[in-house]
Amino acid sequence: MADRYANFANSGLGRTMVKRLGLPDPPRLRRHHAGDPLVSAPVLVGTTPGGRLAGPVGKLLAEAGVETADQLPDGVRVSALILDATGITDSAGLRAVYDFFHPYARKLQTSGRVIVLGTPPETTASPREATAQRSLEGLTRSIGKEFGHGTTAQLVHVAPGGEAAVASTLRFLLSGRSAYVSGQVIRVAAGDAPAPADWDRPLDGKLALVTGAARGIGAAIARVLARDGAEVIALDVPAAGDALADVANETRGRALQLDLTGADAPKRLAGYLAAGPRGGVDIVVHNAGITRDKTIARMSADRWDSVIGVNLTAPERVNELLLDRELIPSGGRIVGVASIAGIAGNRGQTNYATSKAGVIGMVQAYAPVLAGRGITVNAVAPGFIETAMTARMPLGLREAGRRLNSMSQGGLPVDVAETVAWLASPGSATVNGNVVRVCGQSLLGA
Numbered sequence: 372m373a374d375r376y377a378n379f380a381n382s383g384l385g386r387t388m389v390k391r392l393g394l395p396d397p398p399r400l401r402r403h404h405a406g407d408p409l410v411s412a413p414v415l416v417g418t419t420p421g422g423r424l425a426g427p428v429g430k431l432l433a434e435a436g437v438e439t440a441d442q443l444p445d446g447v448r449v450s451a452l453i454l455d456a457t458g459i460t461d462s463a464g465l466r467a468v469y470d471f472f473h474p475y476a477r478k479l480q481t482s483g484r485v486i487v488l489g490t491p492p493e494t495t496a497s498p499r500e501a502t503a504q505r506s507l508e509g510l511t512r513s514i515g516k517e518f519g520h521g522t523t524a525q526l527v528h529v530a531p532g533g534e535a536a537v538a539s540t541l542r543f544l545l546s547g548r549s550a551y552v553s554g555q556v557i558r559v560a561a562g563d564a565p566a567p568a569d570w571d572r573p574l575d576g577k578l579a580l581v582t583g584a585a586r587g588i589g590a591a592i593a594r595v596l597a598r599d600g601a602e603v604i605a606l607d608v609p610a611a612g613d614a615l616a617d618v619a620n621e622t623r624g625r626a627l628q629l630d631l632t633g634a635d636a637p638k639r640l641a642g643y644l645a646a647g648p649r650g651g652v653d654i655v656v657h658n659a660g661i662t663r664d665k666t667i668a669r670m671s672a673d674r675w676d677s678v679i680g681v682n683l684t685a686p687e688r689v690n691e692l693l694l695d696r697e698l699i700p701s702g703g704r705i706v707g708v709a710s711i712a713g714i715a716g717n718r719g720q721t722n723y724a725t726s727k728a729g730v731i732g733m734v735q736a737y738a739p740v741l742a743g744r745g746i747t748v749n750a751v752a753p754g755f756i757e758t759a760m761t762a763r764m765p766l767g768l769r770e771a772g773r774r775l776n777s778m779s780q781g782g783l784p785v786d787v788a789e790t791v792a793w794l795a796s797p798g799s800a801t802v803n804g805n806v807v808r809v810c811g812q813s814l815l816g817a
């Protein structure tokens with residue numbers, strides 16, 4: 372559904388009124404288009420004494436053809452500010468953060484990027500170092516709220532030994548692919564991650580299953596995974612057959628009509644994948660989901676059961692069978708689609724929020740277990756995304772959902788899809804057990 376206010380605010384008259392009246396100012400976000408460079412201006416990289424990431428980051432930016440600077444002449448704007456904060460070992464050392472951001476806070480382009488690289492507090496050498504590293508979360512979340520103009524800000528915790536595995540995450544965060552991801556703490560674990568032969572097609576040779584792919588976010592995920600090189604199996608209920616066939620044709624993939632809540636659905640799916648040319652599947656995206664909203668006092672048991680059944684029990688059953696039958700090989704990726712309702716809770720959505728918090732629980736429970744098999748399990752947690760689901764919301768709630776975030780606008784299905792594609796990439800081999808919100812830094816649950 373069109374965001375009429377955002378269109379108006381970006382018109383000539385709208386710009387004047389927004390400024391004069393102090394109204395919400397939704398900027399046009401920079402989104403990725405095929406062939407776009409990662410960034411269109413230099414990136415300023417700062418470091419802290421003893422930091423262990425400025426070197427590897429400088430190297431990967433050079434490989435990506437990104438111009439870097441460690442100081443900025445007057446009048447020049449940068450596309451991103453990256454600070455290697457891994458050298459900070461106590462609270463006095465946090466001054467280095469101020470010294471880096473204070474002079475450059477106004478030097479970012481529209482849709483700029485702020486990335487702070489830190490050490491996971493639990494892997495630090497002392498309580499004071501852990502404390503200082505934890506402090507960085509407050510910094511990045513505040514910058515996300517303060518800088519405006521479509522700027523995103525993230526803290527990336529890179530475990531010692533994970534320095535060589537940050538490329539896919541940094542590329543995602545710098546590019547227009549992460550337009551609606553802000554205020555996140557992303558964890559990159561120790562280990563190596565293979566660089567794809569072609570960063571524009573990192574999923575070449577991979578087979579991906581996307582559930583609920585006939586429309587909305589699922590259709591966008593199918594398109595983006597196909598754009599990135601994957602062969603896509605688009606799954607949805609038989610009633611959505613025509614729309615599903617359109618998505619499958621558009622992505623040159625295959626359509627699979629299946630109601631995931633059917634008693635034998637996981638078995639049929641496993642049989643289909645086992646009989647396919649690859650005898651399995653590399654990427655599984657559990658996107659199918661429904662809402663049946665009512666306060667719990669008014670909710671029928673049917674509404675409770677159907678939401679838990681589609682959103683949580685179906686992914687659980689599918690995972691169990693595909694993993695038991697070893698149909699997801701090493702290098703495999705499982706991505707759940709949660710929701711910020713599963714983090715913040717929502718009035719009238721006890722069933723939905725329970726199911727989506729369950730998706731987060733599933734990811735966190737499986738991630739350490741499957742790491743040994745070379746499979747990662749992560750979730751995206753969308754906020755307000757412009758789809759048929761949110762178009763049905765009452766006007767007041769819809770406007771609140773759109774504006775109560777750092778971007779003053781709803782996200783697009785493609786924003787969720789790009790995030791899924793980053794998690795699915797071979798380069799994200801050590802990004803495991805993360806729940807990444809795609810919510811424009813929504814105030815809900817923040």
Ligand code: NAI
Pocket residue numbers: 582583584585586587588589606607608611629630631632658659660661681708709710711752753754755756757758759760761
């Ligand atoms: P949608 O309603 O447009 O699409 C969901 C798809 O799932 C439909 O094509 C539907 O037929 C399919 N589906 C439902 N039950 C199924 C079943 N039993 N078996 C197979 N397929 C089934 O929803 P939308 O907005 O695209 O959402 C996609 C996912 O993102 C859902 O999991 C939703 O909960 C989640 N999400 C969406 C948000 C939004 O703002 N739109 C916010 C947060 C999360």
